[in-house]
Amino acid sequence: MGFKTSVNGSSDIMTQAILRYGSWPMLFLGMSAWIIHLAATDHGILPMLGVLALTMALTFLIEHLIPYQPNWNRSHKDVRRDWLHAIVNLTLNRALLWTLPLFAWMSMSDNVWPADWPFWVQVVFAILILDMGIAAAHHASHKFHTLWALHAVHHSVKRLYGFNGLMKHPLHQLVETLTGVLPLLLLGIPFEVAITLPFLVSLSLLAQHSNADYRLGPLKFVFAHAETHRFHHTNDKNGNYNYGLFTNLYDLLMGTFHYQEGATPSTSTELGIGGRDDYPKDYRVQLIQPFLDMQSPRPMPDSRPRRTKT
Numbered sequence: 001m002g003f004k005t006s007v008n009g010s011s012d013i014m015t016q017a018i019l020r021y022g023s024w025p026m027l028f029l030g031m032s033a034w035i036i037h038l039a040a041t042d043h044g045i046l047p048m049l050g051v052l053a054l055t056m057a058l059t060f061l062i063e064h065l066i067p068y069q070p071n072w073n074r075s076h077k078d079v080r081r082d083w084l085h086a087i088v089n090l091t092l093n094r095a096l097l098w099t100l101p102l103f104a105w106m107s108m109s110d111n112v113w114p115a116d117w118p119f120w121v122q123v124v125f126a127i128l129i130l131d132m133g134i135a136a137a138h139h140a141s142h143k144f145h146t147l148w149a150l151h152a153v154h155h156s157v158k159r160l161y162g163f164n165g166l167m168k169h170p171l172h173q174l175v176e177t178l179t180g181v182l183p184l185l186l187l188g189i190p191f192e193v194a195i196t197l198p199f200l201v202s203l204s205l206l207a208q209h210s211n212a213d214y215r216l217g218p219l220k221f222v223f224a225h226a227e228t229h230r231f232h233h234t235n236d237k238n239g240n241y242n243y244g245l246f247t248n249l250y251d252l253l254m255g256t257f258h259y260q261e262g263a264t265p266s267t268s269t270e271l272g273i274g275g276r277d278d279y280p281k282d283y284r285v286q287l288i289q290p291f292l293d294m295q296s297p298r299p300m301p302d303s304r305p306r307r308t309k310t
C-alpha cells in the first residue's frame with residue numbers, strides 16, 4: 001500500500017507525518033493506558049484481550065501504511081510458523097498468569113509492595129522491575145551457550161515485523177518471564193497489578209519489532225522500541241546491544257546501549273545469526289534445534305566484527 005510523495009502530495013506528506021509521530025503514542029502509550037484502566041476498574045480479562053487484538057490489527061495496518069522496509073511486509077514463508085509461535089507463547093504467558101496467586105507465599109512481607117500508591121504508578125513500578133529482570137536474562141542469553149541455543153530461535157528471523165516479538169522458543173520465554181517476575185513475587189505484587197503485565201509485555205513486543213516507520217524523537221533513547229531494537233537483530237556485533245524490553249534503562253546502566261543515526265539495518269542480509277543463514281525455519285524443528293545446538297555448541301553471536309556505516 002504505502003503513501004507516495006510528490007510535489008503536489010502535501011496532504012500525503014502530512015498524513016505520513018501524523019502516522020510516523022502519532023502511531024507509537026497511540027499503539028503503545030494509549031493502548032497501555034487502556035489496559036491499565038481496564039485492570040484498575042476490574043473489567044476482567046476479556047476486554048484486555050480485545051485491546052490486544054485491536055492493537056495487533058492496527059499494528060499490521062500501520063506497517064502497510066508507513067513501512068520501514070516494504071519487503072519485510074511480504075511473507076518470507078514464515079507466516080504459518082510465526083502464528084504458531086504467537087499462539088503458543090501468548091497462551092503460555094496467560095496460563096502462567098493464573099498461577100501467580102499460588103506464589104503468594106514467596107512474598108517477603110505484606111508491607112513491602114507500595115499498595116498505597118496510585119494504581120497506574122504501581123504498574124509503572126512493576127514494569128521497571130520486570131524490565132530490568134528480563135533485560136538481565138536477555139543479556140545472559142547472549143553470553144552463555146545454553147541460553148543462546150534457546151534464544152537463537154528469536155534471532156533467526158530475516159525480517160522484522162510485529163509478530164517477531166512472539167517468535168521465541170517457549171522455554172526461553174519461560175526463562176525470561178520467570179527472571180522478570182521473580183523480584184515482583186518477592187515484593188508481593190498484587191494480582192490486579194500483575195494481570196496487566198502479560199498484556200503490556202505483548203504491546204511492547206509489538207512496538208519493539210514493528211515494521212512501521214514510526215518515530216519517537218528523543219524518546220527513542222528512553223523506550224526500547226523499533227528504532228533502537230532493530231540494531232539488536234543485526235548478524236554482527238551490533239546485535240549484542242540493546243537488551244531492554246520496555247526501556248533502555250538497563251542498557252544505559254550496563255553500557256550496552258547502541259544507536260547510530262543512519263546505520264539502522266534495513267535489509268534481510270543484515271539480519272539473523274552471523275554464520276548461520278541455514279538456521280531451520282520450520283516450527284517443529286525450531287523447537288528441537290536448541291537442544292541439538294546444546295550438544296555441539298555453535299559460535300556465539302559476538303564472533304563477527306562490529307559493523308559500522310559511514
Ligand SMILES: [Zn+2]
Nearest residue numbers: 138151155232
Ligand atoms: Zn537477543
